[in-house]
Amino acid sequence: MADGRLKDKVAIVTGAGSRVSDGVGTGRAAAVLFAREGARVLLADRDEAAAQATRELIVSEGGVAEVFVGDVTREQDCERMVARAMENWGRVDVLDNNVGIGSRGTVVEIGQAEWERVLEVNVTAMMLASKYAVPAMAGSGGGSIINIASIAAMRPRGLTAYTVSKGAVVSLTQALAVDHAKQGIRANCIAPGPLYTPMVYSDGMSEELRERRKQASLLGIEGTGWDVGYAALYLASDEARYVTGVVLPVDGGVLLRGPER
Numbered sequence: 001m002a003d004g005r006l007k008d009k010v011a012i013v014t015g016a017g018s019r020v021s022d023g024v025g026t027g028r029a030a031a032v033l034f035a036r037e038g039a040r041v042l043l044a045d046r047d048e049a050a051a052q053a054t055r056e057l058i059v060s061e062g063g064v065a066e067v068f069v070g071d072v073t074r075e076q077d078c079e080r081m082v083a084r085a086m087e088n089w090g091r092v093d094v095l096d097n098n099v100g101i102g103s104r105g106t107v108v109e110i111g112q113a114e115w116e117r118v119l120e121v122n123v124t125a126m127m128l129a130s131k132y133a134v135p136a137m138a139g140s141g142g143g144s145i146i147n148i149a150s151i152a153a154m155r156p157r158g159l160t161a162y163t164v165s166k167g168a169v170v171s172l173t174q175a176l177a178v179d180h181a182k183q184g185i186r187a188n189c190i191a192p193g194p195l196y197t198p199m200v201y202s203d204g205m206s207e208e209l210r211e212r213r214k215q216a217s218l219l220g221i222e223g224t225g226w227d228v229g230y231a232a233l234y235l236a237s238d239e240a241r242y243v244t245g246v247v248l249p250v251d252g253g254v255l256l257r258g259p260e261r
């Protein structure tokens with residue numbers, strides 16, 4: 001484990017818990033995989049118990065992780081989060097900006113308060129976490145920022161606030177990649193397709209909808225938090241040293257689906 005693909009690296013994962021205690025979302029999956037590959041991981045979450053559950057998983061496998069309790073929509077918390085990683089381990093190599101919330105409705109259906117909340121959680125939080133992580137990464141020669149977007153950015157379907165927020169995540173990623181390349185920082189985003197994770201099933205999902213989401217992909221299989229976690233692991237590692245500014249769909253080919261011939 002200490003000799004893994006993230007040997008000697010320090011990673012911060014936001015939203016590293018899961019809204020379902022024994023569920024595996026994209027944040028928990030990435031945190032576990034980073035630790036398995038030798039990273040020391042700061043598990044940032046506003047829900048302490050959720051982050052502790054991830055820590056227990058990691059520690060039970062012999063990995064190293066600490067919990068940071070904070071709300072990433074607050075600037076002070078983002079500043080404290082990066083400071084905590086620096087105090088604990090003296091460097092920051094990876095920031096996985098994973099926190100995000102869903103939203104349904106067209107512009108006619110949603111209100112201003114929801115619009116603003118979605119942009120705050122899905123975009124502003126990534127900007128704030130990056131604002132403090134970039135100087136820390138630059139101080140040790142560079143790093144990797146991974147932002148979790150969604151194929152909704154490229155494929156609007158009645159989730160307007162969510163689509164707009166994830167489109168902004170793509171633009172934020174490209175801006176980070178251009179502005180901080182000289183400091184050795186890579187920035188990439190992952191655009192997941194429909195996954196079966198606590199984020200979407202915690203309020204209940206019918207078997208029929210679950211099957212429809214599965215069949216939306218070319219492969220006809222169900223995406224999970226682990227699929228996004230493995231993509232994040234690649235982007236976090238030095239194997240991706242020549243990769244920056246990309247949008248990596250992890251969607252089983254959903255984006256390529258069209259009318260059948």
Ligand SMILES: NC(=O)c1ccc[n+]([C@@H]2O[C@H](COP(=O)([O-])OP(=O)(O)OC[C@H]3O[C@@H](n4cnc5c(N)ncnc54)[C@H](O)[C@@H]3O)[C@@H](O)[C@H]2O)c1
Nearest residue numbers: 015017018019025026027046047050071072100150195199
């Ligand atoms: N599930 C899907 O189908 C799907 C598809 C596309 C994109 N995504 C994206 O994947 C990500 C979902 O992550 P997950 O599966 O780990 O989700 P999750 O809903 O299980 O949340 C993970 C953790 O985030 C924490 N959290 C929420 N708001 C926070 C805040 N403001 N500050 C700190 N912590 C906060 C929660 O407490 C929770 O423990 C989102 O960015 C989402 O948009 C999911």
